[in-house]
Amino acid sequence: MKTRQTTQLVPHTVDGKTRLIPVPVDTPAPPRDWDALVLNGVTAIAAVVLTASVVWSTASIGDLLAHAVVKPAAYGAAVVFDLAWIACMAVEWLARYDEDRAVLPRRAGHVMLVLAMLAVAAHGKVAGYWEIGLIGAAVSALAKGLWTVVLRHQTPPLDARTRAWIQGELADAGASLALIPVRRQLQRAQAQVAAERAAIESRTDSGSADPDRPDEAADDPDADVLAIRPGAVTTKDAVRIAWDTGVRDDDAAARYVAKVTGKAPSPDTVARYMRLLRNGVAS
Template identity: 40%
Template sequence: MKFRTEIRRRLVEHTVDGITHTVNKPYTKRVPVLPADWDARAIKAASTLVLALTAIAVVWSTVSIGALLHGGPGYAAAAVFDVAWVTVLLLEWMARFDPDKREFARNMGFVLVGVTAGAIFWHGLLVGSVAMAVVGAAVSVIAKALWMAIFKHVDKPLSDADRQWVDAEISKANAKLAVAGVRRRVAVAEVQARAEILAAEQILNQLDDEANTAEQIEIGSTEPNSTSPLASPNKVREQIEPVPSITELARQQVAAGASNKDAAAEILRLLPTANAESVQATVRREARRVNGYL
């Protein structure tokens, strides 16, 4: 077995002039060297070669099908053919632990490669070269077959019980993702609902302030002059007593079960100088508040 020497560091106590501190001190250690994994290197080399062949196949099919489509934008359309089956190859690798998804991706790859090879073969016949038609079509087919061989070699077969265990773990992880997505949507909906409620309450408070200001102006304009010789002691006593606001009267009437119309009529009877439209708006607002709509 081969060994290599590594320089590592560790904390040690170092004392100078009676004062001790912890310092990093280097030391050497011999560690075994793992033997080379030639299987992994061989797979990497084979994958690199097949990847290069796939690039050649993509270029070949793009040029051939692009010429078949009279060049120009046809080359962009031609790139779709090989990009499609290469994408399916990636999906097949990602679904290596799901037999159903992997089989669908493999079958779709066969169809896409067949379409690409057929288009290349057609182009070869149009230019009058059977050899170009056959060899050009075979390039994409060979690339697909080599990828299948690599996937087959690196495939790790699972027993039926192990596959069911893997499916259960994947299902549990998917359930967590689904729950997380639902909770995220619920949280966003709750934030939006709270924002709308806060906005409605702010508007309601602003309307209350405006209504209270209007009430104070109206009540102030109807108060008799205390210095007037016509003012009686009873009138002065009424001025001293607090006058309930329209909002309070509306809240009391609605809470008592009165309809909006009856509540507005009662408030106008108690405060004959109040504005009828303002009273009706206040009653409707308080009715919504009492019924829980705001």
């Protein structure tokens, strides 16, 4: 039996104190995984074939386009033909657990592969060697076919119920991600509304806009001003609104919280929320 040397932690006591120390030990070596070796070899072959296909297609299509444009632009456009279907194939691999999402990149990859093959064949015809054009076009087909076989082999088969379960999990995760910008937009809107109301209250209190009529008491609220109801927002929400409107001082934030919530907040609570916002860890 083949063995290999590894380390194992064993207790060792010196002067009444025990520590775990690494000790070399011989353990049975696992058998060689020929399946993994073969798969790695096939993947390497597919990578070499893909590289050769990109080089050949770029050279052929670039030489064809060079008849009309300068060579740097021609070869820059030529490499797009193969990179397009390669990118579609990569997206198809990423969607391997969702067959519905993998259909579009698979079909798009086939269309882009046909366009690349037609361009290579056209170069052979223009050069006067249509046989070489057909053979060159087959190189791209062989590269994509080989990669399709490799990727399909590594795609685990899933039954319909498992695929439906995975789609449900992805839908939940997608909904959570979609709510992030929605919440940010809502917070910005709430902050703008709160800032506008605070500005209106400030102008009203100073008597610079819409003063009380002579028949109204000085302490009566104006009917046209929509004041924030006390208790409509929490201290944390009010601190967040003050922060979004540009308030950075703890005392100013406390005064704003008192105005919005209708009660004096704890200075320590306001300072803690402001500290979290400065550190960028407040939710």
